[in-house]
Amino acid sequence: MTTIKQVAAVLPAAGVGRRMQSEIPKQYLQLGDATVLQWTVRALNQDPRVTKIYIATSAADPYFSTLHFDSRCTIQRVDGGATRAASVAAGVRAAATDGFQWVAVHDAARPCLGAAELSSVLDAALSDSVGALLALPVADTLKHADGQQRCDKSIAREYLWQAQTPQVFRTAELLRGWLKFGTEHHEFTDEASVLEALGQRPKLVIGRRSNFKITQPGDEEIARLLLVNKE
Ligand SMILES: Nc1ccn([C@@H]2O[C@H](COP(=O)(O)OP(=O)(O)OP(=O)(O)O)[C@@H](O)[C@H]2O)c(=O)n1
Numbered sequence: 001m002t003t004i005k006q007v008a009a010v011l012p013a014a015g016v017g018r019r020m021q022s023e024i025p026k027q028y029l030q031l032g033d034a035t036v037l038q039w040t041v042r043a044l045n046q047d048p049r050v051t052k053i054y055i056a057t058s059a060a061d062p063y064f065s066t067l068h069f070d071s072r073c074t075i076q077r078v079d080g081g082a083t084r085a086a087s088v089a090a091g092v093r094a095a096a097t098d099g100f101q102w103v104a105v106h107d108a109a110r111p112c113l114g115a116a117e118l119s120s121v122l123d124a125a126l127s128d129s130v131g132a133l134l135a136l137p138v139a140d141t142l143k144h145a146d147g148q149q150r151c152d153k154s155i156a157r158e159y160l161w162q163a164q165t166p167q168v169f170r171t172a173e174l175l176r177g178w179l180k181f182g183t184e185h186h187e188f189t190d191e192a193s194v195l196e197a198l199g200q201r202p203k204l205v206i207g208r209r210s211n212f213k214i215t216q217p218g219d220e221e222i223a224r225l226l227l228v229n230k231e
């Protein structure tokens with residue numbers, strides 16, 4: 001009999017959303033009947049292999065406790081940290097304590113993750129020796145800028161991809177990486193970077209543009225169109 005691997009999702013949601021310039025952190029902006037964070041939790045509920053969701057918020061967060069999550073998965077809040085990596089590490093440590101061998105780390109600010117993309121990155125990761133992440137091959141011509149915002153050269157894009165989340169890895173390997181390099185390492189802007197620093201090569205799984213990260217003003221309108229005004 002094959003046993004289905006259970007996966008914990010870890011959602012870093014302790015950011016302040018400086019680039020978004022909104023009054024409240026972007027993960028709590030309202031999109032129709034739910035906040036960004038509630039949509040993201042709904043998205044993670046789309047695959048039965050995800051059974052628990054750890055959400056890292058700032059310790060002083062006044063918003064999280066006001067939300068109701070209509071979720072098949074158990075939800076646990078943990079205290080996030082000063083960097084995204086520290087917030088993720090807090091969730092991954094809690095998942096390890098509960099015995100999860102695999103974690104799917106997904107930005108709270110990516111509410112438009114589709115069921116097919118979630119399943120494809122889980123399929124790829126759980127059958128891989130290292131793990132996998134969603135990503136997009138770079139589609140535009142890339143320019144290198146001089147100090148005056150003028151192009152001084154173009155960059156070959158053949159081998160370049162834009163990383164998204166979920167990023168699905170073994171709990172023990174992520175913890176080994178953070179123990180060795182720390183969570184304040186400025187190059188660790190995602191989980192794949194930790195695996196790369198350990199000398200491993202995470203698998204890239206082609207994602208969709210719709211799984212973008214709400215980052216700057218106007219992004220929430222695109223998410224609203226994709227999630228609320230679908231018809
Ligand atoms: N100390 C931090 C910083 C970020 N995040 C989370 O990491 C995800 C991706 O980060 P980003 O888009 O950079 O969010 P912010 O840090 O909030 O945005 P900004 O950089 O514009 O301030 C977000 O879900 C954010 O809440 C986190 O959990 N803990």
Ligand SMILES: C[C@](O)(CO)[C@H](O)COP(=O)(O)O
Nearest residue numbers: 084107163164165189190213
């Ligand atoms: C993890 C990530 O979303 C992959 O693109 C990204 O690296 C987060 O970066 P940010 O600096 O926290 O926006």
